[in-house]
Amino acid sequence: MSQLPARRPRFRLRKWFAATGWRHVIGIVFAVFCAFPLVYVLSSSLNPNGTLLGSNTLFSKVDFSNYVNLLFNLPQQPFVAWFLNTLVIGLVTGASTVFLGALAAYAFSRMRFAGRRVGLLTLLLVQMFPQLLAVVAIFLLLNAISNIFPAIGLNTQIGLILVYLGGALGVNTYLMYGFFNTVPASLDEAAKIDGAGHARTFFTIILPLVGPILAVVGLLSFISSTSEYVVASVVLTDPTRQTLAVGLYSFISQATSANWTLFSAGAVMAAIPPMALFLYLQKYVISGLTAGAVK
Template identity: 70%
Template sequence: MLTDTRPDAPAPGEPGVARPLARRIVEPSQRRRVRLGLAARYAVAIVVSLIAIFPILYIVSASLNPNGSLVGSNALFSDVDLGNYVELFSNPAQPFASWFVNTLFIGLVTAAGTVLLGGLAAYSFSRMRFSGRRLGLIAILLVQMFPQLLAVVAIFLLMKGIGDIFPALGLNTHIGLIMVYLGGALGVNTYLMYGFFNTVPASIDEAAKLDGAGHARIFFTIILRLSAPVLAVVALLSFIATINEFVVASVLLTDPAKKTLAVGLYQFVAQETSSNWPVFAAGAVLAALPVVVLFFVLQKYIVSGLTAGSVK
């Protein structure tokens, strides 16, 4: 019979005698369950990581493949050649460098404009009380339910009419395309920033008003500084959406030198008989670099911005 021989152990038959013995019997099985659980989690994480990493490796391998087709890329990194990257910048009929600069300009300006306009709208809904406030929030969500693709014809006709009066804002202009992007990105981003602004204590605004600050000063000097995480998230999402957008840019931009990366790279695979997938893959790799760099720069703000903005 097993007994507890410690000096302060209770007498046999009292409650608590069997507890140390039970722990000695249960703990090994618990440790096994914990180890099995951790092993299962690591296995799932490894499988998911491989699934996520494989397309990236395949695209990079295809961009280094000199054969001119995707068939030779099935064996990853069997042939390595930088000729596809050289060809991207050596064809005057397909000015990849201009497309890259155009995309960076349009993406950065759109991201900054989205943050500013969405922040102003979200601050108004969060801090001000006016008639139609709740209806306006609902309308923003309802409008976003309809994709921008449905309005392509209307956008084209609208930009054509504006171009007849203000040529700098009409068709085949970067400013006009930026205006279209700003109008289509305000809904979800405004609601996301609205939820984050609600988490900022209103007592800060009241203290600033006692010191004589108005709404503009409170917004630019206090709210924006406290809302850096959600601003980073909105800027990143807007930048990614602008780089990936194809339909509206292909309709509004007709000059080859003014096209964006998404529209320009499509030319490499648009023709069935002369498609060059490795060059297209090389362009896709270079197009992803700004997004990756911006993601790493804003990484510390992304998680907190998304979680805090979805609370209310």
């Protein structure tokens, strides 16, 4: 009996590359492209020279003096206070956005009232205009509020949180509205038959079922509020109340004293909270982003 000729390895390699191999190549290229800036910033943060030109060779010097200076040796630039301010503002903004957005989305999804469709469209259209266009109006409004209620006016973290809430509720409400529509209305009807009101139905039945979209909205709100610079730089003028985005800019704002490696060390530490929160909510984020678009 004659044996069949063995397939050539080159043929099998071509077949694999034509089927799925090219996807792996593209994925590796994009992974390297995305990871290189992160690796370069990490390498710069470990270089004590203070300039980016001295950090062209990756990890040529490994020194943690930049991190020590950030935490202990810069009283005029309180990095720890900026870090704590950012955490407080981000967490409060994220939690408030989730709670208020969920209430609004539940009302639009389950209740029928005059102006419901117009209200949804208005929320969506208003978000088409960036918050940057309203910086002057925000400053004048908070400055006027400071004369009456100083606790929520200019140069207060509560005032900045209120500004962030006003800019985030629209798009997040619309996003959660699409997810709420995927929850069967029969659950609400069964709860109503058992004597439950809207509040009890919302907190005990609906909220546990929409956990993925709550995690997505909370994560996006946290990231946007902790990385925002323009509004925070206008509202917060006291260095001890500023956020990381505003405070770290002081390291590179002056051309004669720009310390890019110190700025890189601060950027690496500033990336820890969003990364930790993303890893914690990852399983909810994946399901929330996919299910929220299905109606």
